[in-house]
Amino acid sequence: MPDPSGAEGCPPGSPPDLVRVQELFDAALDEPVCERQAFLEGSGVDVQLRDEVWSLLVAHAAEGPLDQMAAAIARVTRRPGDDRQAAEGDEAPPIGPYRALETLGEGGMARVYRGRRGDDEGAPWVAVKVLRPDADSVRVRRRFMAERQILARLEHDNIARYLDDGLTPEGLPYLVTELVVGDRLDRYLERKGVDLPGRLDLFLQVCGAVEYAHRRGVVHRDLKPDNVLVTDDGQLRLLDFGIAKILDRSAFPGIGGPTTSGVHVLTLSYASPEQLSGGPITPASDIYQLGLLLLKIVTGKVVPVHQRSVEPLDIDFTPAESMLPSAGIADLDSHRLSALRSMVVHALRIHPDDRPASVGELIRVTQDILSPSEAGSWSAPGPRRPGDHRSGLGPLALVLVLGLVGLVLAALLLMG
Template sequence: MNQKQWEQFEALYTELQLQPVDERQRFVARLKIDDEVKELLLASLDETDKSEQFFDSLRGVADEILNEKALEYERPPETIGAYKIAHKIGRGGFSSVYLATRDNDFSHRIAVKILHRGLEGSSALNRFYSERRILAALNHPSIASLYDGGITDDGRPYLFMEYIDGVHIDIYCATNNLSLEERLRKFLQICETIGYAHRNLVIHRDIKPSNILVDNSGRVKLLDFGIAKLLDDSDIEADLHETKLGTRVMTPMFSSPEQIRAETITTSSDVYQLGLLLYRMLTGAFPFSRKSTNRFDLEQSILQDDPILPTSQEKTAGYIEPAALRGDLEHIIMMALEKDPPRRYGTVAELAEDIQRYLDGHPVKAVKPTMGYRSSRFLKRNKSWAIPTLAMIVILAGSVISLFYQSQLIRQERDNALVLEQQAREEVAKSEKLSEYLIDLFSVNDPTQGG
């Protein structure tokens, strides 16, 4: 949209707000103006009164509409170098991805990413070259490889990349009915890959199921570094420039609060998105209520609402029973989804470590440590021998108590016997004294004795 069209839109938008709500659609329909301006006015009706920041993001809406119209006439080259374009396999806001084969050899396939026509002089071009630079610096088995790049005959940049014949991670988990442990093992692979990117000063910023495939061998593959960020000053300045223009590039449903607020993005944003991804892999659901498809409502829910507990979700076919997530795992997910970055895991490695500790039955960082909690984790971790040992201890303790009780009874009976014996002796002594007394008495009064 050129400057003249934008000025026309702003003037008409102001006038549109003065119309009765039920008359606004007809007001726009009667206008004899450029189709692109009219389409943007109609789109604005759904956003009106939603946010005082409407104009800040409206340029992004305009770009999306214009991109859609441009793509209606988009045609990729039939060939690029030795590769023949087969068909489209993906599309983003600034580029499309095609499957290509070498000299009709379908066993040799690559993915070709081509910038959309008309964006050669925009910030999208800078992002395209940034992605090329990032991919060239990354060498990891779970990151789609970059083979080459260049310019098409009609002047558009392209990238030759590894073609991944795979399935989105959440769909893979559901269709293969993976167990809880199997899903967590896959998630640890993803964490290791993101951690590798972070160690190379790259923040992905767009971690979502559609950007993580599982190939035929079962390995996860991380895709699309199109909005990834290098941790240097030039990228920060570029982000600030785009924020001022209202062209934030992100996937709203999988955006961190700081992305929505257009704040400085750090590795903590990837930790948050990994929390969203894990939530999705386990429940098949989204942690925020989506009462409407409106982007503003979704963003406000992410910023203001508490995430829905995984155990509060309904059971979805192919996903884990929510009740099985109660306890440590739910605490881990909720810690990753904290709105305040300092309250999340400090690094992806810390998140992965807590998942591993959960799998091993150790206490996790997300739960406040107490003696009872640590004891329960110990018993769970060592139940193969701890339970029999505990049973033996209980039996031994019972035996000791029983022996002690029996000894007490024996001692009591012995004491009672001694008392009775003493009483018997005393009675015998009394009897003997009485006998002696009677004998003496009768001896004194015997008439047969005397002088």
């Protein structure tokens, strides 16, 4: 009788068939979260295969960077020889005309390398993203090709620039973008000790990139510090459109089928309610993630997942202890603090229709908060000391009052 795991004739403990694992994993992701276990139990597959797919689903839902899921996939689908890893300083096999010199990162679908074209030592460094052989399937490949077309159409100063694409000798698609040398957003803020105006300026850069993508019919839906890099001179780049959703399919005629492609990768810490529940994805999902990102930027905190289904949302605006005083919101006057709090609460409403209508609203409010006051100061007025009874009159009003007093004195003198 054939082994249902696909490992017929192999010794006990051999890994299950890669294609069957991928197919069942993709199918389970299409089910509501609360029904996935029942779906697997009713699938009729071998217990070993079912348990392996379940472990992938658990890793998929775990908080943290995508390499957690990549590690789980590698554990399940590892084949003899897959453990070959280039030693530090060794080059990976050529990727088309590109030499891959260093692994920068790895996710569930792809690896990203630092490399350059050919043997030209003067050629600029680039980032080369190539589909993982053990993740290759029709659906995943379609998702990867969709990212390539999306990036090719997005030309913005705050989005990593598309440069090239092609196929490796093994037939795996790859994508080449500019290499952004910098830190992920949260690490940059901590390392540089960026003050609050600087933090809000970086938030505006993220919003500008997201708003641009929305105007071209693309929802990023994976906005988080990991996908935002900042260079040493403060220039920000938004990365990884790997799970982006296309709203205007007419602008991307070469992409067929749903842009989800069964790949529902998300990060719980930055997932919108509709992502968690499997609801429709719209630009409002990005607005929710921008609200979470802004809260992280100004307080160092995120809203726990279990609190996101309750309204009104109780948001803790007390900065984390690790934040420097200059980076927090302590120096904001009451008007600006109220505007900032209202913007975050508005963006984090449970129902998408209750959130700001566009990213432009977040940009406008942030710009208003950043605009200088009449006195050109960010700080709220300090507490008054005993006996300090400063006049509340402005300079013009004071001049008018003094002038009126002068007229009265002159009239009295004339009458005398």
